[in-house]
Amino acid sequence: MKLKEVANAEDIVIVGAGIAGLATALGLHKKGVRSLVLESSPELRASGFAFGTWKNAFRALDALGIGDRIRTEHVQAQALRVFSPSTGEVAQELDLTAPGKGGPHEICCVKRDLLLRALEEELPRGTIQYASKVVSVAEEDGTIKALQLADGSILRTKVKIGCDGINSVVAKLLGLAKPSYSGRSATRGLAHYPEGHGFRPNFLQFNGHGFRSGMMPCNKTDIYWFFTFSPSDKDEGVDESPATMKQFVLSSLRGLKVPAEVLAVVERSQMSDVLVAPLRFRPPLSLVTASISRGCVCVTGDALHPMTPDLAQGGCSALEDGVILARCLGDAVLGIGSHGVEDGLGEYARIRRWRSVELIGTAYLVGLVQQSDNAFVSFLRDRVLSGVLARRLLKLADYDCGTL
Numbered sequence: 112m113k114l115k116e117v118a119n120a121e122d123i124v125i126v127g128a129g130i131a132g133l134a135t136a137l138g139l140h141k142k143g144v145r146s147l148v149l150e151s152s153p154e155l156r157a158s159g160f161a162f163g164t165w166k167n168a169f170r171a172l173d174a175l176g177i178g179d180r181i182r183t184e185h186v187q188a189q190a191l192r193v194f195s196p197s198t199g200e201v202a203q204e205l206d207l208t209a210p211g212k213g214g215p216h217e218i219c220c221v222k223r224d225l226l227l228r229a230l231e232e233e234l235p236r237g238t239i240q241y242a243s244k245v246v247s248v249a250e251e252d253g254t255i256k257a258l259q260l261a262d263g264s265i266l267r268t269k270v271k272i273g274c275d276g277i278n279s280v281v282a283k284l285l286g287l288a289k290p291s292y293s294g295r296s297a298t299r300g301l302a303h304y305p306e307g308h309g310f311r312p313n314f315l316q317f318n319g320h321g322f323r324s325g326m327m328p329c330n331k332t333d334i335y336w337f338f339t340f341s342p343s344d345k346d347e348g349v350d351e352s353p354a355t356m357k358q359f360v361l362s363s364l365r366g367l368k369v370p371a372e373v374l375a376v377v378e379r380s381q382m383s384d385v386l387v388a389p390l391r392f393r394p395p396l397s398l399v400t401a402s403i404s405r406g407c408v409c410v411t412g413d414a415l416h417p418m419t420p421d422l423a424q425g426g427c428s429a430l431e432d433g434v435i436l437a438r439c440l441g442d443a444v445l446g447i448g449s450h451g452v453e454d455g456l457g458e459y460a461r462i463r464r465w466r467s468v469e470l471i472g473t474a475y476l477v478g479l480v481q482q483s484d485n486a487f488v489s490f491l492r493d494r495v496l497s498g499v500l501a502r503r504l505l506k507l508a509d510y511d512c513g514t515l
């Protein structure tokens with residue numbers, strides 16, 4: 112493939128330097144296409160400590176050339192173990208290392224700061240422009256002409272890519288449905304053991320009785336965990352301080368018959384800077400007909416498909432988006448094939464539409480079933496559904512976004 116540099120970096124502007132924005136920028140750069148990333152924060156923003164990273168994400172990271180770096184910095188999960196809340200026994204165990212049926216599976220708990228830094232370091236200096244918040248978008252005759260920044264400056268650009276997260280300005284412009292509140296919230300923590308934690312590298316899940324939670328080591332010294340719940344009036348005040356939030360999690364997990372060593376991890380944890388995150392998602396069916404791209408504008412990551420975290424696929428699918436968009440847009444810009452930029456973005460939208468619908472919908476359903484305290488659902492979950500759901504999870508994580 113013949114590479115040529117696009118003359119003006121400002122020809123392609125990416126809004127947001129999260130996982131989606133940086134993956135897109137790096138994908139384009141690897142194809143020899145320059146872009147400019149506008150980020151509202153003064154520096155990289157990596158809140159929430161870590162996130163579950165599956166085989167589909169590693170395929171995307173390999174395409175971007177940083178898969179092995181991320182692998183060496185983290186431990187691989189050997190098994191997925193789902194505990195039954197009523198008995199405290201293992202309801203479902205999947206060996207992730209076994210070949211066959213899409214295996215071996217690759218699952219890590221990746222530190223967000225390490226991933227963002229790895230992506231940033233591969234980009235040419237100056238690609239990311241910090242402290243640059245996009246506040247509005249100027250339209251003339253139905254086409255989007257320019258981005259207006261918070262400091263009043265106006266940026267004229269041909270291609271605009273919204274990677275600006277769940278409250279995306281660009282998604283709003285494209286008319287995508289407003290994210291809905293799922294009625295659930297999440298809290299997250301990280302436990303650091305300077306001498307090593309000694310836990311086996313397994314992904315543990317504790318679901319039911321109105322909660323859904325999981326825990327996994329990131330490396331030999333750090334363990335990440337999450338806990339989702341439906342806040343009710345009687346939980347009022349739980350999010351007032353890290354200490355009360357931690358006590359709330361501990362007392363809930365005790366009710367789930369969670370092993371003592373797991374409780375000890377929570378006890379010694381540092382809590383996320385976002386103490387309680389309300390879980391929101393874009394109504395999946397709204398995306399069936401939505402304008403994921405229009406003209407030279409499109410959206411990726413949470414700006415496109417915000418979902419509840421029940422599949423641990425929001426960030427992973429943002430990496431898929433980045434590789435596919437970089438391929439479609441990059442080829443269009445480089446004149447590979449006979450399509451223009453608008454067609455390139457249209458092709459990206461076509462590839463991502465049903466994947467987005469499926470991920471959001473499945474995540475919502477999994478959350479509903481796993482967190483339920485309904486007696487019938489719990490009965491089914493502990494006997495049949497936990498196996499079905501675990502296999503579904505692995506199937507969705509086996510997606511291949513292809514190369515750049």
Ligand SMILES: Cc1cc2nc3c(=O)[nH]c(=O)nc-3n(C[C@H](O)[C@H](O)[C@H](O)COP(=O)(O)OP(=O)(O)OC[C@H]3O[C@@H](n4cnc5c(N)ncnc54)[C@H](O)[C@@H]3O)c2cc1C
Nearest residue numbers: 127129130131151163245276297412413420423425426427
């Ligand atoms: C509790 C919880 C647990 C999760 N667990 C997992 C998991 O285990 N696995 C997984 O894959 N995913 C997980 N996710 C989802 C994952 O965090 C998101 O899908 C992912 O961070 C989305 O990345 P993004 O780049 O699209 O958006 P963001 O991470 O939101 O990044 C958007 C960026 O754009 C910037 N920005 C926003 N607006 C503007 C603007 N107007 N101008 C300029 N810049 C702007 C922001 O500052 C930010 O840097 C979880 C989410 C939650 C809430």
Ligand SMILES: *[C@@H]1O[C@H](CO)[C@@H](O)[C@H](O)[C@H]1NC(C)=O
Nearest residue numbers: 184222225329330331332333
């Ligand atoms: C685990 O990751 C953290 C940073 O994310 C780092 O400080 C620590 O040294 C790492 N531990 C090991 C054993 O690599």
